[in-house]
Amino acid sequence: MIAYHFGRGRARLAPYLFLIPGLLLYLIIALGPSLATAGFSFTNATGIRGAPINWVGFENYKEFLLLGQAAKDNFGALGRTLIFCFFVTTIQFSLGLFVAMLVNQGLKGTNFFRTLYFMPVILGAVIQGLIWSLFLYPLGGPMARLLEFFGTSSEFLGGAPAVAFTWVIVVQIWANMGTTMIIFLAGLQTIPTEMYEAAEIDGASKWQIFKNVTWPLLTPSVNTNLLLNIIGSLQAWQLFLVLIGYRNGTQVLGYMIYAQGFGQTSGSTSSSFRQGYAAAASIILFILVLIIGSITQTILNRRERRILG
Amino acid sequence: MKAAIKIHKPIKWGRVGSYAILILFAIIYASPLLILVNTSLKTLPDFMKNATSIASSFNFKNFIDAWTKANFPRYLTNSLIYTVSATLIFVVTAVFVAFPISRRYIKGANIILSLFVVALFLPPALIPQFQLMLALGLYNNPIGYILLFTINPIGMVILVNYIKTIPKELDEAAALDGCGYLKFMTSILFPLIRPAVATVAVLHAIGIWNELILPTIYLTNKDYYPITRGMIVFQGVYGSNWPTLAAAVLLMTLPMLLIFLLMQRYIISGLTQGAVKG
Numbered sequence: 001m002i003a004y005h006f007g008r009g010r011a012r013l014a015p016y017l018f019l020i021p022g023l024l025l026y027l028i029i030a031l032g033p034s035l036a037t038a039g040f041s042f043t044n045a046t047g048i049r050g051a052p053i054n055w056v057g058f059e060n061y062k063e064f065l066l067l068g069q070a071a072k073d074n075f076g077a078l079g080r081t082l083i084f085c086f087f088v089t090t091i092q093f094s095l096g097l098f099v100a101m102l103v104n105q106g107l108k109g110t111n112f113f114r115t116l117y118f119m120p121v122i123l124g125a126v127i128q129g130l131i132w133s134l135f136l137y138p139l140g141g142p143m144a145r146l147l148e149f150f151g152t153s154s155e156f157l158g159g160a161p162a163v164a165f166t167w168v169i170v171v172q173i174w175a176n177m178g179t180t181m182i183i184f185l186a187g188l189q190t191i192p193t194e195m196y197e198a199a200e201i202d203g204a205s206k207w208q209i210f211k212n213v214t215w216p217l218l219t220p221s222v223n224t225n226l227l228l229n230i231i232g233s234l235q236a237w238q239l240f241l242v243l244i245g246y247r248n249g250t251q252v253l254g255y256m257i258y259a260q261g262f263g264q265t266s267g268s269t270s271s272s273f274r275q276g277y278a279a280a281a282s283i284i285l286f287i288l289v290l291i292i293g294s295i296t297q298t299i300l301n302r303r304e305r306r307i308l309g
Numbered sequence: 310m311k312a313a314i315k316i317h318k319p320i321k322w323g324r325v326g327s328y329a330i331l332i333l334f335a336i337i338y339a340s341p342l343l344i345l346v347n348t349s350l351k352t353l354p355d356f357m358k359n360a361t362s363i364a365s366s367f368n369f370k371n372f373i374d375a376w377t378k379a380n381f382p383r384y385l386t387n388s389l390i391y392t393v394s395a396t397l398i399f400v401v402t403a404v405f406v407a408f409p410i411s412r413r414y415i416k417g418a419n420i421i422l423s424l425f426v427v428a429l430f431l432p433p434a435l436i437p438q439f440q441l442m443l444a445l446g447l448y449n450n451p452i453g454y455i456l457l458f459t460i461n462p463i464g465m466v467i468l469v470n471y472i473k474t475i476p477k478e479l480d481e482a483a484a485l486d487g488c489g490y491l492k493f494m495t496s497i498l499f500p501l502i503r504p505a506v507a508t509v510a511v512l513h514a515i516g517i518w519n520e521l522i523l524p525t526i527y528l529t530n531k532d533y534y535p536i537t538r539g540m541i542v543f544q545g546v547y548g549s550n551w552p553t554l555a556a557a558v559l560l561m562t563l564p565m566l567l568i569f570l571l572m573q574r575y576i577i578s579g580l581t582q583g584a585v586k587g
Contacts, residue, residue, distance in 0.1 A: 025456070
């Protein structure tokens, strides 16, 4: 604690007093519930106000992981979550870096391109999803026309689960690549131009410059983007809701949790909300994020030490 | 004269190639939006006949239809109320938390700060939060809904870090002049940290405006729907009438686009800071 200048005695309490509302809101709305998720995962809580909540031990976990068809579906969703994460992360990360480097060359019109690529980020899942539903309109929409030109056709979001799923990956990348690009751009701008000039004088090729100057010096943004992309895509599912809805063979874990906890459609009654089960599923997703996140973090830390040391 | 002939620089293929790729990406990014605008200007029969043809005339009827049939004014007003009030509550309460933490004017400042940081790594609060709101009778209640958006851990971290850049001597000087804590915060600190407040407020507001999951969970009364939820309902009813639906989407997009173009600097600085320090 450092010297406090705004009075003694009672007046010394002012900072504590004014801090209370913000801290309380945070503890009650975010931190408390977040910690309580684990507790709820051992109960049979529903969505009915005042209904008794009983302790059921590991029942929810057993059901999620071991019970016949439901468990099969869950592992399907788990697999799709990992596939979604893998493709979104690798493509979005590489495209983001590539585009950031293009935009960082100081070419004319750069601001326009940067703004355009970043724009979808602020539009939100509803607008992103609806824009692409129209773009992928199967009855003579722009994408259908393009395929027609190549002599083929697709039902896009209404087609086979794998096709619909692939398009959600495309839209997810389209929607969020801007954030990855912006973070890489911020990283690129911290690299002093003298470094490039020195490398050029030494006669280094473009690829050598990228490998030996840009890539190592970009380490902080590489770490940030990789973690953000992995964690973000493991938890993302809003675009599934807007683009295809709750359809067998396409769900990811996040969407399953929501569907179990709050009903698949807005019309279902709150008695069918299986919130204890959904809480258990959230904990499983959380553990997945934690494991993949910490493995990535460990690898990144090792790499950083190797580069710096 | 010789020099004049030699003035042509050789074409740098690097530059031409760069522009080619930039333009290709621009097409991928802009065309879904342009298609949206084009569709919104067409009549339904036109769209059915040929979904991709260029709109032959400016047909604004779709916008009028969307505005009146989609209950748009209601949803927009709701979204505006939720966004503005929750952002205001968040920013004001957060600055009063961030300042004493940043200055270490309170005991346990570090512990409180880590409480905010740790939330980024914990399981989602969704289910217990719902149980809490249910128990408090705040389910399907606009006030309860607003309360859900009065916190933002990343925003808090950005504020704490920004306040560190304001010299501490300022506090001492103001206090010597007889300025109290509250007066200092409102009349000296707030104006000084305006860039950080703008950044945090804009990011937070965009998040609320775009939120789809929480209104789906917490609001069952149509009169309380924000624009996101309203759009999904509208899609359900007018799903096959793309011209009207496109007009509705465009009406919803315009305020966001405007805010984005005006506040781009703050949004980008917030995202990069939040990403690096969060």
